Amino acid sequence: xxxxxxxxxxxxxxxxxxxxLGVTILLSMSGMALGCLIGILGSACxxxxxxxxxxxxxGYVALMRGVPDLLVIYLFYFGSSQVLTALGxxxxxxxxxxxxxxxxxxxxLGVVSGAYLTEVFRGAVQAVPRGEVEAAVAYGMTAAARLxxxxxxxxxxxxxxxxxxxxxxxxxxxxxxxxxxxxxxxxQAQIGAGSTRKAFSFFLAAGALYLLVAWASGRGFRIAExxxxxxxARGGLGGEQAT
Amino acid sequence: MTDAIVLKDIRKVFGRLEVLHGVTLRAAKGEVVSILxxxxxxxxxxxxxxxxxxxxxxGEVRLGDLVVPAxxxxxxxxxxxxxRTAMVFQAFNLWSHRTILENVMEAPVHVQRRPxxxxxxxxxxxxxxxxxxDKADSYPAQLSGGQQQRAAIARALATxxxxxxxxxxxxxxxxxxxxxxxxxxxxxxxxGRTMLVVTHEMGFARDVSNRVVYLHQGQVEEQxxxxxxxxxxxxxxxxxxxxxxEQ
Amino acid sequence: MIDTAFxxxxxxxxxxxxxxxxxxxxxxxxxxxLLAFALAGMRLSGLRLLDGAAQAYILVFRGTPLLVxxxxxxxxxxxxxxxxxxxxxxxxxxxxxxxxxxxxxNTGAYGAEIVRGGLxxxxxxxxxxxxxCGMGRWLMFRRVLLPQALVRMLPAYGxxxxxxxxxxxxxxxxxxxxxxxxxxxxxxxxxxPVEVFLAAAxxxxxxxxxxxxxxxxxxxRLLHGQGNTGGTHS
Numbered sequence: 001x002x003x004x005x006x007x008x009x010x011x012x013x014x015x016x017x018x019x020x021l022g023v024t025i026l027l028s029m030s031g032m033a034l035g036c037l038i039g040i041l042g043s044a045c046x047x048x049x050x051x052x053x054x055x056x057x058x059g060y061v062a063l064m065r066g067v068p069d070l071l072v073i074y075l076f077y078f079g080s081s082q083v084l085t086a087l088g089x090x091x092x093x094x095x096x097x098x099x100x101x102x103x104x105x106x107x108x109l110g111v112v113s114g115a116y117l118t119e120v121f122r123g124a125v126q127a128v129p130r131g132e133v134e135a136a137v138a139y140g141m142t143a144a145a146r147l148x149x150x151x152x153x154x155x156x157x158x159x160x161x162x163x164x165x166x167x168x169x170x171x172x173x174x175x176x177x178x179x180x181x182x183x184x185x186x187x188q189a190q191i192g193a194g195s196t197r198k199a200f201s202f203f204l205a206a207g208a209l210y211l212l213v214a215w216a217s218g219r220g221f222r223i224a225e226x227x228x229x230x231x232x233a234r235g236g237l238g239g240e241q242a243t
Numbered sequence: 244m245t246d247a248i249v250l251k252d253i254r255k256v257f258g259r260l261e262v263l264h265g266v267t268l269r270a271a272k273g274e275v276v277s278i279l280x281x282x283x284x285x286x287x288x289x290x291x292x293x294x295x296x297x298x299x300x301x302g303e304v305r306l307g308d309l310v311v312p313a314x315x316x317x318x319x320x321x322x323x324x325x326x327r328t329a330m331v332f333q334a335f336n337l338w339s340h341r342t343i344l345e346n347v348m349e350a351p352v353h354v355q356r357r358p359x360x361x362x363x364x365x366x367x368x369x370x371x372x373x374x375x376x377d378k379a380d381s382y383p384a385q386l387s388g389g390q391q392q393r394a395a396i397a398r399a400l401a402t403x404x405x406x407x408x409x410x411x412x413x414x415x416x417x418x419x420x421x422x423x424x425x426x427x428x429x430x431x432x433x434x435g436r437t438m439l440v441v442t443h444e445m446g447f448a449r450d451v452s453n454r455v456v457y458l459h460q461g462q463v464e465e466q467x468x469x470x471x472x473x474x475x476x477x478x479x480x481x482x483x484x485x486x487x488x489e490q
Numbered sequence: 491m492i493d494t495a496f497x498x499x500x501x502x503x504x505x506x507x508x509x510x511x512x513x514x515x516x517x518x519x520x521x522x523x524l525l526a527f528a529l530a531g532m533r534l535s536g537l538r539l540l541d542g543a544a545q546a547y548i549l550v551f552r553g554t555p556l557l558v559x560x561x562x563x564x565x566x567x568x569x570x571x572x573x574x575x576x577x578x579x580x581x582x583x584x585x586x587x588x589x590x591x592x593x594x595x596n597t598g599a600y601g602a603e604i605v606r607g608g609l610x611x612x613x614x615x616x617x618x619x620x621x622x623c624g625m626g627r628w629l630m631f632r633r634v635l636l637p638q639a640l641v642r643m644l645p646a647y648g649x650x651x652x653x654x655x656x657x658x659x660x661x662x663x664x665x666x667x668x669x670x671x672x673x674x675x676x677x678x679x680x681x682x683p684v685e686v687f688l689a690a691a692x693x694x695x696x697x698x699x700x701x702x703x704x705x706x707x708x709x710x711r712l713l714h715g716q717g718n719t720g721g722t723h724s
Contacts, residue, residue, distance in 0.1 A: 065652070066652070066695040066697075067690075067691045067695065068656040070659045070660060071670055071691065074670075074673065074677060074683065074687070075684070078683035079684060131336035134332070135336035138325060138329075139326075139350040139402065140325035141353070150338060157340065175555035186555070186557060189558075190561070199562075200562060200567070200570065203561050203565065204566070210558065
């Protein structure tokens, strides 16, 4: 089995595959960023204690939990062109208006990951030891200062493992964006496979690249976790007695 | 003798249960008051009303010239109350993401807005005083329980409080670590600090306090100087609590 | 704004996809569970070679997208003349078999970690008690370890069941007309993506919520009398 999918010689597919990998990474990062924004909003709604935002947020999470991501992607893809075409017609434009595929993909990934991230952020804030927040109250910190100096720093440390997991998820789900035609890694592999009739080689190469990025990100997150927890966790975060 | 702090007619209800039935507690400047009682007597709740970690349903707290009513106390007044008192918790509650030194400096720098350099020096002196200067750059999880509590005491001292509040400071410690914390507390008492201490440590209450208050089911059952309360308690319940035979 | 008559009509159009969705999910989960036990056994065998092989398998199947795995099998098999001439070809040519294979291999990897976690979560004292009264290894596994491990696996495996039901949607990319496949067709024919999405979502939600409820029921039945095994999982 030749490894032409990744050869960098003239006529080789290497450069295209690597470029597509770049698109995948960029796409995933964009989706993740949007997901974080949604997650912050969603968890804030649930932590607020107000009935309406809480229920809305929970409904959103439950929906994303129960529905395949592929359906969401189709909704965004077909829905966006519908909405824009309608808007376009309102403004006098003619014919079909399309949204850039990258944006659709990032939006879909963001909406899907936002649900998971809502749970991650909510859990992280709730895991902050209440005693430490109470001490901040006792020492006169205002609510804003408490949030900034105690709750959020501690919550971030709790959120890191969950963030890492969701990132791995987004990275893999980004492959689904290939169905709407965006040339990320998966689609590029399909193109190569169709052209050379060497489907196995190409998808194997794609798989290997996904694995590489997953492994590298995993290590990155573990390093970040270790640094965030420096001196802190010995089986837990928060005031514990060393023996 | 001027009163450093007065908790007047404090009433507190949790749901249907009235935990404090109008308790009055005062401490003069320099007085060490020990608060004893069985679990459920309301002693921790009373102490936590002093810095408004619990909000009383009736009554008021006076800290020197500051009056904090139960109802309609504004934000600013409460913040001032908390800035001028300091609490040491049973669970230490040191901020786990900051070093010991940073813990001690946190409130003076970020709440009281004192200059960082001055605070750092004072913080280091305090850590030295409680005997853990060598741990200044360590994180709480790396210290033993006794060390953490001493750090918490240093953190409390750093805010230069008018009144210090101790909520069962040694209850969560292994027996052999209790001594080092009590030693520090005795020092503080000796130098004239005003201290309200909820404790089970009878030795401390007897040897160090100026006055002992015994709480039973949300009311002051008896109070007085320690030698009186410990040797000739009047109330039968107190006698039972102290484990003394009928006299 | 939303045409409820159309919604209902769409729902009816999507229903024929339900059996296929359930089929794919159920069969893959079953095969995957067997695979999961085998892999967990390899990991807990104590033999470095087996453990390593299992770990490698799990790493690959959890670290790459399911879509890649599906395409590898469906499109990739054709690359090898050896496969084309073999006994397996009639199967590998069929989208249905490829989907089941891919889904099974995938859930097997995730399941392996769940099984392993469940087995390791049984308190050591239970095993010791069994050994102390002279139970043989197989007997102990059957009567002590496995029952207790199964209860601990349930929450995580319940989650895996939900994920598998959703994963069957990917079979639509290789021509299978399960719910999502029919939905894609319905959208391209009607240009009403929102309604189709809602109808399809409703179907999937029924499936996933239903599955969740069944799992919780199973948990409660199995927990009956087992005291504080609790619903914890990593």
